[in-house]
Amino acid sequence: MSRTDRKLRVVLAEDGVLLREGLIGLLARFGHEVVAAVGDADALREAVAAHEPDIVVTDVRMPPGFQDEGLRAAVALRAERPALPVLVLSQYVQRSYAADLLDAGDGTGVGYLLKDRVGQVEEFADALARVADGGTVVDPEVVRQLLRRHRDPLEALTPREREVLGLVAEGRSNGAIARRLVVTEAAVGKHIGNILAKLDLPPAEDTHRRVLAVLTYLRA
């Protein structure tokens, strides 16, 4: 299915009124419908139960505690409905948050983006669509920070393979990665094959190997 023409029904959780209204406008601009916009984690779970949306977009920090209620609600929602795509917007890069989120369910159909990213409206809309389609999107900023850490099991990867894995973590397809690195799609496929082999992820029916590779990457 093409992403650009899919109209999504979105449940939005964001306690800041200004940002909430802005996001509603932005989503409408790209043809999506916000079926419910709520301001706290409990209301988010009720809204999801009531509307069964295509995707949930939520802030990490929300009332009443202003800690990580939004993230916890997202993790709980994923536990109840593993197929529900969730996009979490975070105030800043946080590996622990991203890892918690990817651990909930099989890691597909989740996104973890820096709040700043919504300013890049087209990128944001693209990420939203990819998550709704079952993709995994991790903020490039998280990816960039993780690249500084050269530790097992990523030690075995060549710099090029790490670069490719970073782009996989950002949720990009082989085609997109090929265009980005100016190589052929076949070359990307070969790199990914090497990565999966080095990370010891043999082909299997019921696991999403690309996601497992990203999880390995996040935990390294």
Added chain:
Amino acid sequence: MNPRTPWQALTRPRFPLGAWPWRVVGYLASGAVLGAAAGALFLVLGVFSLVLVGLPPLLLSGIALGRVERLRTRIVDLDPAPDPHRVPTAPGLAAWLRTRTKEQATWRELAYALLLATVLWPLDLLALAVGVGLPVALLSAPFQLAVDGHEAKVVKAYLVTSYPEAFAVALLGAVLLVALAYPLAAVAGARAALARALLTPRETEKQAIGEVIASRARLVDAFEAERRRIERDLHDGAQQRLVALTMTLGLARLDAPPGGPLAEQLAKAHEEAGQALTELRELIHGIHPQVLADYGLGPALADAADRSAVPVETDAEALPRLPRAVESAAYFAGCEALANIGRHSGARRARITARHAKGVLRLDVEDDGHGGADPARGSGLTGLADRIAVLDGTLTIMSPPGGPTLLRVEIPCPAPTASSVSSSPRTASSSGRD
């Protein structure tokens, strides 16, 4: 309730059979030995003080002896004997001396030391001689008789010549041993009470110390609360507005005719708003990182390590959740150390280790740089040392020229309660993967 002093113990029916008589004897015997030794020391110091060099140690010996005596009192007095001294106002020997000489407690300790060296230890010895020595001597009459064969002089006064007589004397000794345990316990109780009266803080001192610590701790708490408030205000106010602004500008760019001057202006405005947002985000993170509140010290340190320019290994797994002020002080100490490593050390690698054991949090930050770090010059480190000192902790820097450098923070804090651990069930799993 179990007895906590000899006085309470000797009212119990089974007193002679329990551990208390042994405690009493141990207390008095160690007192006699310590007192005799102190007496000898004072004699020597007294001679030296005629030529003045012995005077300062003589004056200070009270402080040392007071400490030993407070520990020794625990043999017969189970309630804690707190230290009456104040924390010196500044580091260094001079400040320590200034504080100590101005304290009444110091002079009470010296008075006690002199009393112990002259009067108390002979009394201890006398009490032991009468309470234990005499009955034991009587008890030994049959043995003495057996050794000698004909006669035994008990307590160098009473001549015993037959076994019936000797066993009668021994029986008397046994009765006396039990009977005298009571007055002996009373004496030990009086000794311990005297030591407690002279060597532990008076009510007024206790209050003063308690209040100073409490007010400094309140200040740290207020400081922490203020940090969090500022962070939240920025997050809910300025940051949100900036995000909304970049969003609006982004949407406007979609609608502006491409390639025209308007699109160009919008692109520039958009980029600048984005940069302001990035700067603000870093600023907010520096004020009080949310991950510290949500996940605790381990993940927050791992996060700080991620941001470091120098590759940092973190080993802060399985840290429990600790009091907020402790987590915060340790976190900022770690960040400051990493910042210094990045700026000054020339290090290629660094390592953070954090452990909580036996009620102490210990944080080590090591690097392989060229060393020579001077805490006196780094205002950041001095400020941190102050914050850690308020929590009764210490900050140590070992940095010989040529390296390596080790910064160590130790903060005493109780093991967390079960509830505070269960309130953050993700801590273990999230730090476990770092």
